[in-house]
Amino acid sequence: xxxxxxxxxxxxxxxxxxxxxxxxxxxxxxxxxxxxxxxxxxxxxxxxxxxxxxxxxxxxxxxxxxxxxxxxxxxxxxxxxxxxxxxxxxxxxxxxxxxxxxxxxxxxxxxxxxxxxxxxxxxxxxxxxxxxxxxxxxxxxxxxxxxxxxxxxxxxxxxxxxxxxxxxxxxxxxxxxxxxxxxxxxxxxxxxxxxxxxxxxxxxxxxxxxxxxxxxxxxxxxxxxxxxxxxxxxxxxxxxxxxxxxxxxxxxxxxxxxxxxxxxxxxxxxxxxxxxxxxxxxxxxxxxxxxxxxxxxxxxxxxxxxxxxxxxxxxxxxxxxxxxxxxxxxxxxxxxxxxxxxxxxxxxxxxxxxxxxxxxxxxxxxxxxxxxxxxxxxxxxxxxxxxxxxxxxxxxxxxxxxxxxxxxxxxxxxxxxxxxxxxxxxxxxxxxxxxxxxxxxxxxxxxxxxxxxxxxxxxxxxxxxxxxxxxxxxxxxxxxxxxxxxxxxxxxxxxxxxxxxxxxxxxxxxxx
Numbered sequence: 001x002x003x004x005x006x007x008x009x010x011x012x013x014x015x016x017x018x019x020x021x022x023x024x025x026x027x028x029x030x031x032x033x034x035x036x037x038x039x040x041x042x043x044x045x046x047x048x049x050x051x052x053x054x055x056x057x058x059x060x061x062x063x064x065x066x067x068x069x070x071x072x073x074x075x076x077x078x079x080x081x082x083x084x085x086x087x088x089x090x091x092x093x094x095x096x097x098x099x100x101x102x103x104x105x106x107x108x109x110x111x112x113x114x115x116x117x118x119x120x121x122x123x124x125x126x127x128x129x130x131x132x133x134x135x136x137x138x139x140x141x142x143x144x145x146x147x148x149x150x151x152x153x154x155x156x157x158x159x160x161x162x163x164x165x166x167x168x169x170x171x172x173x174x175x176x177x178x179x180x181x182x183x184x185x186x187x188x189x190x191x192x193x194x195x196x197x198x199x200x201x202x203x204x205x206x207x208x209x210x211x212x213x214x215x216x217x218x219x220x221x222x223x224x225x226x227x228x229x230x231x232x233x234x235x236x237x238x239x240x241x242x243x244x245x246x247x248x249x250x251x252x253x254x255x256x257x258x259x260x261x262x263x264x265x266x267x268x269x270x271x272x273x274x275x276x277x278x279x280x281x282x283x284x285x286x287x288x289x290x291x292x293x294x295x296x297x298x299x300x301x302x303x304x305x306x307x308x309x310x311x312x313x314x315x316x317x318x319x320x321x322x323x324x325x326x327x328x329x330x331x332x333x334x335x336x337x338x339x340x341x342x343x344x345x346x347x348x349x350x351x352x353x354x355x356x357x358x359x360x361x362x363x364x365x366x367x368x369x370x371x372x373x374x375x376x377x378x379x380x381x382x383x384x385x386x387x388x389x390x391x392x393x394x395x396x397x398x399x400x401x402x403x404x405x406x407x408x409x410x411x412x413x414x415x416x417x418x419x420x421x422x423x424x425x426x427x428x429x430x431x432x433x434x435x436x437x438x439x440x441x442x443x444x445x446x447x448x449x450x451x452x453x454x455x456x457x458x459x460x461x462x463x464x465x466x467x468x469x470x471x472x473x474x475x476x477x478x479x480x481x482x483x484x485x486x487x488x489x490x491x492x493x494x495x496x497x498x499x500x501x502x503x504x505x506x507x508x509x510x511x512x
Contacts, residue, residue, distance in 0.1 A: 009071055010073070017064070025278030025281075033257050035081045042086065042144065060080060061274045075152075111130075119241070131248075148167065149167060182246045186245040186246065192217065202232060266281040426496045427494075445472070446463060446472050452500060476490040
């Protein structure tokens with residue numbers, strides 16, 4: 001995994017704002033794996049994580065003018081990805097490629113716990129997937145926000161200010177949160193090693209868990225196991241680890257997303273108007289490992305082949321040929337018109353007209369090449385000469401024009417790319433967010449607004465609207481003229497789709 005380099009991020013963002021069409025593709029290569037890793041941890045679904053990562057990069061491109069500090073691009077991008085991933089998992093009826101619950105795998109917990117306790121080199125964690133699974137299952141008991149803070153600090157290497165940017169808290173709060181989570185992670189990991197085969201090896205601990213109604217390893221199980229280990233010598237010895245749990249967690253590698261998945265995302269972004277030329281994941285990329293662009297010294301390479309500009313020697317020869325032909329034609333005109341003054345005869349007889357031939361189009365990536373226009377020299381008849389019949393003169397002589405005299409000059413500037421379409425925006429609120437389950441004359445008010453959207457859908461208990469903005473009184477579970485909400489948690493979803501993508505917003509109403 002490429003180490004974080006905020007100086008390089010800042011340089012690329014500034015270059016992108018200055019018009020560098022390769023800069024965003026390079027930012028994509030630097031950050032895609034981290035964005036996908038974060039989205040995969042939240043959604044627990046490969047396909048959804050890929051969608052989230054693609055949407056996050058598109059949103060970052062569209063909102064780049066909102067980034068105040070170019071050096072903080074990575075944290076800002078991860079915040080976009082996290083918010084999008086949370087929207088996805090909170091939305092109802094999401095199609096997933098695998099179950100939303102924890103995936104059951106074949107795991108020798110006893111052997112893995114023993115290896116975890118004996119590990120002395122953090123590098124060994126990267127090769128032991130069973131140990132990684134134990135560490136992750138322990139860390140999952142922290143909750144999404146707390147785990148994200150720890151993940152961004154230990155595995156992604158973000159600073160407290162950047163973690164605060166992702167979580168929407170200030171730098172000091174982020175710093176304190178990470179410090180507390182390291183302690184809670186240590187307790188969770190040391191409690192996790194007490195489990196074997198889905199249950200604790202200690203029968204006394206198992207009895208305590210059953211008394212509290214706990215049958216899975218979660219935050220409640222950690223609390224019970226931690227209290228028990230203080231009075232159980234066997235569990236106290238068994239849960240000790242040679243490495244600090246924070247070191248174990250930091251050693252879990254960031255997953256490298258499949259190359260085809262990156263290429264698909266890069267192609268979709270390019271199709272949406274995002275300049276991806278600098279990415280190694282596109283066929284047109286100029287990043288490391290991609291084909292170098294043609295130089296501006298006389299040759300422009302396109303997908304169909306190579307076209308060469310005329311050399312200076314060829315231009316000179318063509319110019320000489322034109323001069324010679326013009327002189328010969330002029331002399332013939334003088335002889336045929338029999339003027340006393342040859343110069344006057346040439347001036348009277350030679351009329352030069354230029355016909356421009358349509359410019360030949362070339363590939364966008366190459367310099368513009370123009371087919372040389374023709375110069376037609378026509379000898380007009382002398383009306384005073386009886387030997388020349390009316391309307392009959394010397395047939396026109398067509399010769400090629402030498403073309404531009406500076407074939408090695410810079411190619412014409414390409415027009416700037418069209419600005420990307422604005423992303424839809426919207427908000428959805430329900431007020432109040434809590435109702436008692438008692439008869440009343442009122443209810444809660446659901447309000448929403450959108451912008452830059454072609455289609456809008458607002459759904460939930462008793463609500464179905466396609467208006468771009470509005471409000472509606474909701475009383476979930478009620479019937480008749482009197483509002484009598486039924487106990488439960490009700491989720492309302494706003495979906496807005498426009499040229500710039502699709503967004504979802506949710507609001508929750510609790511009746512209790």
